[in-house]
Amino acid sequence: MAKHKGRAWHSKMFAAALGVTALAAAASMWTAQADTAPGRQQSGASAPAAGERRMEKVAAEIAHASESGPRGVNITIDDGPDPVWTPQVLRLLKDEGVKATFCMVGTQAAAHPDLVEKVVADGHRLCNHTVSHDTAMDTKSEAYQSQQILDAERMITKASGGVRSQYYRAPGGAFTPYSRHLAASHGMRPLGWNVDTKDFQHPGADTMVATVKREIANGPTVLFHDAGGERSQTLAALREVLPWLKEQGYVFGFPVR
Numbered sequence: 550m551a552k553h554k555g556r557a558w559h560s561k562m563f564a565a566a567l568g569v570t571a572l573a574a575a576a577s578m579w580t581a582q583a584d585t586a587p588g589r590q591q592s593g594a595s596a597p598a599a600g601e602r603r604m605e606k607v608a609a610e611i612a613h614a615s616e617s618g619p620r621g622v623n624i625t626i627d628d629g630p631d632p633v634w635t636p637q638v639l640r641l642l643k644d645e646g647v648k649a650t651f652c653m654v655g656t657q658a659a660a661h662p663d664l665v666e667k668v669v670a671d672g673h674r675l676c677n678h679t680v681s682h683d684t685a686m687d688t689k690s691e692a693y694q695s696q697q698i699l700d701a702e703r704m705i706t707k708a709s710g711g712v713r714s715q716y717y718r719a720p721g722g723a724f725t726p727y728s729r730h731l732a733a734s735h736g737m738r739p740l741g742w743n744v745d746t747k748d749f750q751h752p753g754a755d756t757m758v759a760t761v762k763r764e765i766a767n768g769p770t771v772l773f774h775d776a777g778g779e780r781s782q783t784l785a786a787l788r789e790v791l792p793w794l795k796e797q798g799y800v801f802g803f804p805v806r
Contacts (some may be wrong), residue, residue: 607806609733611724611741612716615769617802622794623770624649624787624801625742627678627718630657630664631776637784638775639671645791647801652676652718652740655701657776662708669712674803676716677701677737682777684721686728694728702735715806716740738806743768746786749777754785761790770804 615621624642626649629635635651642649651668653675658665669675679686679697686694698717706713717732718740719725729739744764746757761771773783794801 605736607733607738609729611739612804613741613743613768613770614805615802616805617800620799621769621802622799623804626773626775627652628774629776630661634775634780635664641787647791648672650674650676652678653705654678654682655680655704658705658708665708669709675714676718677714678718679720682720684723687723687725691727740804742770742772744771746773748774748783754782757786758790
Protein backbone atom coordinates (compact mmCIF):
# COMPACT_ATOMS: atom_id res chain seq x y z
CA MET A 550 0.00 0.00 0.00
CA ALA A 551 1.68 3.20 -1.16
CA LYS A 552 1.64 6.41 0.85
CA HIS A 553 -0.25 9.18 -0.86
CA LYS A 554 -1.62 12.75 -0.85
CA GLY A 555 0.24 16.02 -1.06
CA ARG A 556 2.28 17.69 1.66
CA ALA A 557 -0.04 20.74 1.70
CA TRP A 558 -3.02 18.61 2.74
CA HIS A 559 -1.02 16.80 5.41
CA SER A 560 0.38 20.07 6.79
CA LYS A 561 -3.11 21.59 6.92
CA MET A 562 -4.53 18.62 8.80
CA PHE A 563 -1.57 18.51 11.19
CA ALA A 564 -1.90 22.20 11.96
CA ALA A 565 -5.61 21.80 12.63
CA ALA A 566 -4.79 19.10 15.15
CA LEU A 567 -2.30 21.11 17.21
CA GLY A 568 -5.00 22.53 19.45
CA VAL A 569 -6.44 19.07 20.04
CA THR A 570 -3.00 17.71 20.88
CA ALA A 571 -2.41 20.46 23.42
CA LEU A 572 -5.70 19.71 25.15
CA ALA A 573 -4.95 16.01 25.10
CA ALA A 574 -1.56 16.42 26.71
CA ALA A 575 -3.10 16.48 30.17
CA ALA A 576 -5.13 13.34 29.55
CA SER A 577 -3.84 9.89 30.33
CA MET A 578 -2.39 7.83 27.50
CA TRP A 579 -3.30 4.26 26.74
CA THR A 580 -0.47 1.92 25.82
CA ALA A 581 -0.32 -1.54 24.25
CA GLN A 582 2.36 -4.19 23.83
CA ALA A 583 4.02 -4.00 20.42
CA ASP A 584 5.96 -6.39 18.22
CA THR A 585 9.70 -5.84 18.06
CA ALA A 586 9.97 -7.37 14.59
CA PRO A 587 10.07 -4.94 11.64
CA GLY A 588 7.41 -4.65 8.98
CA ARG A 589 3.84 -3.50 8.68
CA GLN A 590 1.89 -6.75 8.66
CA GLN A 591 2.93 -8.53 11.88
CA SER A 592 0.16 -10.38 13.72
CA GLY A 593 -1.12 -10.54 17.27
CA ALA A 594 -3.02 -8.17 19.59
CA SER A 595 -2.56 -6.96 23.13
CA ALA A 596 -5.11 -6.77 25.92
CA PRO A 597 -7.06 -3.57 26.68
CA ALA A 598 -5.44 -1.21 29.17
CA ALA A 599 -6.37 -1.61 32.84
CA GLY A 600 -9.66 0.11 33.65
CA GLU A 601 -10.70 0.43 30.01
CA ARG A 602 -14.16 -0.86 29.10
CA ARG A 603 -13.78 -4.29 27.55
CA MET A 604 -13.81 -4.09 23.76
CA GLU A 605 -14.80 -6.69 21.22
CA LYS A 606 -11.69 -8.70 20.42
CA VAL A 607 -10.47 -8.22 16.87
CA ALA A 608 -7.36 -9.38 15.05
CA ALA A 609 -4.36 -7.08 14.60
CA GLU A 610 -3.60 -8.27 11.06
CA ILE A 611 -4.48 -5.80 8.32
CA ALA A 612 -7.90 -6.72 6.90
CA HIS A 613 -8.72 -6.75 3.20
CA ALA A 614 -11.44 -9.41 2.83
CA SER A 615 -15.19 -8.75 2.80
CA GLU A 616 -17.80 -10.04 5.23
CA SER A 617 -19.95 -10.64 2.14
CA GLY A 618 -17.75 -13.47 0.88
CA PRO A 619 -15.84 -14.02 -2.35
CA ARG A 620 -18.15 -11.76 -4.40
CA GLY A 621 -18.17 -9.04 -1.78
CA VAL A 622 -16.85 -5.53 -2.39
CA ASN A 623 -15.94 -3.06 0.36
CA ILE A 624 -16.30 0.58 -0.66
CA THR A 625 -14.17 2.73 1.66
CA ILE A 626 -14.27 6.53 1.77
CA ASP A 627 -11.37 8.42 3.39
CA ASP A 628 -10.44 11.77 4.94
CA GLY A 629 -13.85 13.26 5.70
CA PRO A 630 -16.36 14.19 6.62
CA ASP A 631 -16.46 17.22 4.36
CA PRO A 632 -19.45 19.60 4.28
CA VAL A 633 -19.43 19.87 0.48
CA TRP A 634 -18.59 16.34 -0.70
CA THR A 635 -19.75 13.95 2.03
CA PRO A 636 -23.47 14.77 1.62
CA GLN A 637 -23.17 14.16 -2.11
CA VAL A 638 -21.40 10.84 -1.57
CA LEU A 639 -24.05 9.81 0.95
CA ARG A 640 -26.84 10.69 -1.45
CA LEU A 641 -25.25 8.70 -4.25
CA LEU A 642 -24.68 5.66 -2.02
CA LYS A 643 -28.29 5.81 -0.83
CA ASP A 644 -29.58 6.01 -4.39
CA GLU A 645 -27.52 2.94 -5.30
CA GLY A 646 -28.40 1.03 -2.12
CA VAL A 647 -24.72 0.67 -1.20
CA LYS A 648 -23.22 0.66 2.28
CA ALA A 649 -19.65 1.88 2.76
CA THR A 650 -16.99 2.33 5.41
CA PHE A 651 -16.02 5.95 6.16
CA CYS A 652 -12.47 6.42 7.44
CA MET A 653 -12.68 9.74 9.25
CA VAL A 654 -10.00 12.21 10.33
CA GLY A 655 -10.57 13.25 13.94
CA THR A 656 -10.48 17.01 13.36
CA GLN A 657 -12.96 16.68 10.50
CA ALA A 658 -15.32 14.58 12.60
CA ALA A 659 -15.16 17.08 15.47
CA ALA A 660 -15.88 19.95 13.08
CA HIS A 661 -18.86 18.23 11.40
CA PRO A 662 -20.67 16.00 13.93
CA ASP A 663 -23.91 16.29 11.96
CA LEU A 664 -22.26 14.51 9.04
CA VAL A 665 -20.82 11.79 11.29
CA GLU A 666 -24.30 11.18 12.68
CA LYS A 667 -25.71 11.10 9.13
CA VAL A 668 -23.14 8.48 8.06
CA VAL A 669 -24.17 6.30 11.00
CA ALA A 670 -27.90 6.89 10.46
CA ASP A 671 -27.56 5.75 6.84
CA GLY A 672 -26.15 2.41 7.97
CA HIS A 673 -22.50 2.91 7.10
CA ARG A 674 -19.58 1.97 9.35
CA LEU A 675 -16.97 4.22 10.94
CA CYS A 676 -13.21 3.88 10.66
CA ASN A 677 -10.56 5.81 12.61
CA HIS A 678 -8.12 7.63 10.29
CA THR A 679 -6.16 9.43 13.07
CA VAL A 680 -6.31 13.02 14.30
CA SER A 681 -4.22 14.77 11.66
CA HIS A 682 -3.59 12.32 8.80
CA ASP A 683 0.18 12.18 9.23
CA THR A 684 1.46 9.73 6.60
CA ALA A 685 4.84 9.63 8.34
CA MET A 686 3.45 8.47 11.68
CA ASP A 687 5.13 5.09 11.29
CA THR A 688 8.42 6.95 11.86
CA LYS A 689 7.17 8.65 15.04
CA SER A 690 7.20 7.57 18.68
CA GLU A 691 4.69 5.17 20.20
CA ALA A 692 3.36 8.02 22.37
CA TYR A 693 2.65 10.05 19.22
CA GLN A 694 0.98 7.11 17.49
CA SER A 695 -1.16 6.52 20.58
CA GLN A 696 -2.22 10.17 20.71
CA GLN A 697 -3.14 10.16 17.00
CA ILE A 698 -5.25 7.00 17.24
CA LEU A 699 -6.89 7.36 20.64
CA ASP A 700 -7.64 11.08 20.47
CA ALA A 701 -9.23 10.50 17.06
CA GLU A 702 -11.27 7.67 18.52
CA ARG A 703 -12.61 9.92 21.26
CA MET A 704 -13.39 12.67 18.75
CA ILE A 705 -15.21 10.37 16.33
CA THR A 706 -17.16 8.64 19.09
CA LYS A 707 -18.28 11.98 20.54
CA ALA A 708 -19.25 13.32 17.12
CA SER A 709 -21.26 10.19 16.31
CA GLY A 710 -23.25 10.32 19.54
CA GLY A 711 -21.51 7.28 21.01
CA VAL A 712 -20.95 4.99 18.01
CA ARG A 713 -17.39 3.63 17.97
CA SER A 714 -15.13 3.09 14.98
CA GLN A 715 -14.95 -0.56 13.95
CA TYR A 716 -11.72 -0.16 11.95
CA TYR A 717 -8.44 1.72 11.98
CA ARG A 718 -6.77 2.78 8.73
CA ALA A 719 -3.29 4.28 8.99
CA PRO A 720 -2.79 7.40 6.84
CA GLY A 721 -1.12 6.36 3.61
CA GLY A 722 -0.82 2.80 4.93
CA ALA A 723 1.70 3.89 7.62
CA PHE A 724 0.93 0.99 9.95
CA THR A 725 3.32 -0.22 12.63
CA PRO A 726 3.06 -3.33 14.79
CA TYR A 727 2.41 -1.03 17.74
CA SER A 728 -0.38 0.94 16.05
CA ARG A 729 -2.10 -2.21 14.83
CA HIS A 730 -2.03 -3.81 18.27
CA LEU A 731 -3.22 -0.62 19.94
CA ALA A 732 -6.13 -0.27 17.52
CA ALA A 733 -7.08 -3.94 17.87
CA SER A 734 -7.00 -3.71 21.67
CA HIS A 735 -9.61 -0.95 21.35
CA GLY A 736 -11.87 -2.97 19.06
CA MET A 737 -10.69 -1.47 15.75
CA ARG A 738 -9.55 -3.89 13.05
CA PRO A 739 -6.62 -2.52 11.02
CA LEU A 740 -7.94 -1.92 7.51
CA GLY A 741 -5.99 -1.91 4.27
CA TRP A 742 -7.10 -1.71 0.65
CA ASN A 743 -6.72 -3.69 -2.59
CA VAL A 744 -7.76 -1.15 -5.21
CA ASP A 745 -6.47 2.42 -4.99
CA THR A 746 -8.39 4.66 -7.39
CA LYS A 747 -5.85 7.46 -6.77
CA ASP A 748 -8.71 9.95 -6.87
CA PHE A 749 -6.60 12.31 -4.75
CA GLN A 750 -4.47 12.83 -7.88
CA HIS A 751 -7.53 13.77 -9.99
CA PRO A 752 -6.70 11.36 -12.82
CA GLY A 753 -10.19 11.65 -14.32
CA ALA A 754 -13.32 9.61 -13.66
CA ASP A 755 -12.70 7.30 -16.63
CA THR A 756 -9.25 6.41 -15.32
CA MET A 757 -10.64 5.65 -11.85
CA VAL A 758 -13.34 3.42 -13.27
CA ALA A 759 -10.80 1.61 -15.44
CA THR A 760 -8.61 1.05 -12.37
CA VAL A 761 -11.48 -0.56 -10.47
CA LYS A 762 -12.44 -2.77 -13.41
CA ARG A 763 -8.83 -3.86 -13.91
CA GLU A 764 -7.88 -4.43 -10.28
CA ILE A 765 -11.04 -5.62 -8.49
CA ALA A 766 -9.94 -9.20 -9.11
CA ASN A 767 -6.96 -8.47 -6.82
CA GLY A 768 -9.19 -8.05 -3.79
CA PRO A 769 -12.44 -6.50 -2.58
CA THR A 770 -11.52 -3.31 -0.73
CA VAL A 771 -11.68 -0.16 -2.89
CA LEU A 772 -10.30 3.22 -1.79
CA PHE A 773 -12.02 6.55 -2.55
CA HIS A 774 -11.99 9.96 -0.79
CA ASP A 775 -14.69 12.45 0.20
CA ALA A 776 -12.33 15.19 1.49
CA GLY A 777 -8.85 16.59 1.06
CA GLY A 778 -9.71 18.34 -2.17
CA GLU A 779 -12.25 18.70 -4.96
CA ARG A 780 -14.10 15.39 -5.41
CA SER A 781 -16.38 15.76 -8.44
CA GLN A 782 -14.31 13.13 -10.29
CA THR A 783 -14.80 10.73 -7.40
CA LEU A 784 -18.57 11.20 -7.57
CA ALA A 785 -18.57 10.67 -11.32
CA ALA A 786 -16.51 7.50 -10.95
CA LEU A 787 -18.78 6.13 -8.23
CA ARG A 788 -21.87 6.76 -10.38
CA GLU A 789 -20.39 4.55 -13.07
CA VAL A 790 -18.53 1.91 -11.11
CA LEU A 791 -21.21 0.98 -8.57
CA PRO A 792 -23.77 -0.15 -11.19
CA TRP A 793 -21.00 -1.92 -13.12
CA LEU A 794 -19.98 -3.92 -10.05
CA LYS A 795 -23.60 -4.96 -9.53
CA GLU A 796 -23.83 -6.05 -13.16
CA GLN A 797 -20.75 -8.23 -12.65
CA GLY A 798 -22.46 -10.04 -9.78
CA TYR A 799 -20.64 -8.33 -6.91
CA VAL A 800 -22.41 -7.48 -3.66
CA PHE A 801 -21.49 -4.62 -1.35
CA GLY A 802 -20.56 -5.17 2.24
CA PHE A 803 -18.10 -4.34 4.97
CA PRO A 804 -14.54 -5.46 5.65
CA VAL A 805 -14.02 -8.45 7.92
CA ARG A 806 -13.41 -7.80 11.60
